[in-house]
Amino acid sequence: MKYGIYFAYWEQEWGVEQKKYIAKVKELGFDILEISCAMLKNISNQELLELKKMADDNGIILTAGYGPNDQENLASDNPEIVKHAINFYTDILKKLEILNIHTFGGGIYSYWPVDYSKSIDKVGDWDRSVKNVRTVGKVAGNCGVDYCLEVLNRFEGYLLNTCMECKSFVEEVDIPAVKIMLDTFHMNIEEDNMIDAIILAGDKLGHFHVGENNRRLPGKGNLPWYEIGAALRKIGYDKNIVMEPFVKSGGGVGSDIKIWRDLSKGATIQRLDEDAKSSVAYLRYVFSGPNSDYSAEK
Ligand SMILES: O=C(CO)[C@H](O)[C@H](O)[C@H](O)CO
Numbered sequence: 001m002k003y004g005i006y007f008a009y010w011e012q013e014w015g016v017e018q019k020k021y022i023a024k025v026k027e028l029g030f031d032i033l034e035i036s037c038a039m040l041k042n043i044s045n046q047e048l049l050e051l052k053k054m055a056d057d058n059g060i061i062l063t064a065g066y067g068p069n070d071q072e073n074l075a076s077d078n079p080e081i082v083k084h085a086i087n088f089y090t091d092i093l094k095k096l097e098i099l100n101i102h103t104f105g106g107g108i109y110s111y112w113p114v115d116y117s118k119s120i121d122k123v124g125d126w127d128r129s130v131k132n133v134r135t136v137g138k139v140a141g142n143c144g145v146d147y148c149l150e151v152l153n154r155f156e157g158y159l160l161n162t163c164m165e166c167k168s169f170v171e172e173v174d175i176p177a178v179k180i181m182l183d184t185f186h187m188n189i190e191e192d193n194m195i196d197a198i199i200l201a202g203d204k205l206g207h208f209h210v211g212e213n214n215r216r217l218p219g220k221g222n223l224p225w226y227e228i229g230a231a232l233r234k235i236g237y238d239k240n241i242v243m244e245p246f247v248k249s250g251g252g253v254g255s256d257i258k259i260w261r262d263l264s265k266g267a268t269i270q271r272l273d274e275d276a277k278s279s280v281a282y283l284r285y286v287f288s289g290p291n292s293d294y295s296a297e298k
């Protein structure tokens with residue numbers, strides 16, 4: 001397994017320049033930097049190549065995350081929005097191919113975060129999204145990108161709240177590049193048992209986000225990391241583990257993620273860095289097993 005972190009741990013806006021985090025995460029002991037596709041919307045080819053070179057030079061793997069806005073919604077009942085969304089994803093996927101990025105995840109079958117002042121048509125949105133994710137998933141496959149559908153908690157999304165729903169959706173889409181993405185923060189809210197959910201995902205699991213019950217760094221909350229690691233090993237998961245901590249309020253990130261207090265306890269940037277370094281060392285240790293009493297027979 002490779003270990004990474006989402007740049008937004010240090011930032012308040014999704015679209016900011018993220019190149020500077022490549023050397024930093026390397027230094028802190030990570031293999032991966034996850035960037036936001038928000039920064040790829042208006043990027044030049046030259047900048048793309050520079051970003052790729054910087055990752056290569058530092059021995060860092062890049063992955064990509066994204067929370068699409070309501071104009072990029074593949075589940076929309078408005079054909080103009082769907083057309084725009086398909087064009088948007090096609091452009092982004094071509095850029096990911098240039099960047100040698102093979103993993104793209106998030107609520108990329110709907111929009112995020114959902115506006116619940118509007119009425120919800122889950123059945124209709126599901127059918128439209130299956131059809132349109134199939135279209136975009138084929139493009140992803142041609143670009144060598146796994147298109148990973150993140151299971152989100154009910155307050156942020158309504159289409160895929162559990163691994164079971166995501167598995168059915170992925171089976172309906174039936175395109176090899178379209179995979180399940182799980183995030184321990186969301187699983188802790190929605191799944192009866194997050195270990196069983198990982199086992200259920202099995203070889204369809206394409207990407208894995210880790211964060212505590214309150215989105216602090218792994219090791220600072222109450223999630224069962226030993227058991228999570230054992231479940232990942234049991235399904236033979238050998239892809240990416242990307243931590244997605246959110247601890248500072250403010251800006252677009254703070255408002256989308258709903259951080260209304262300082263979960264970092266006033267940490268300086270230096271302290272944030274040290275915490276991330278300790279957390280990835282901790283995760284590498286607990287996920288390497290065999291440290292858990294989660295039995296393989298379960
Ligand atoms: O877990 C998430 C949202 O709660 C997502 O992974 C990202 O934050 C989202 O895609 C924005 O990039």
Ligand SMILES: [Mn+2]
Binds near residue numbers: 150183209244
């Ligand atoms: Mn996530």
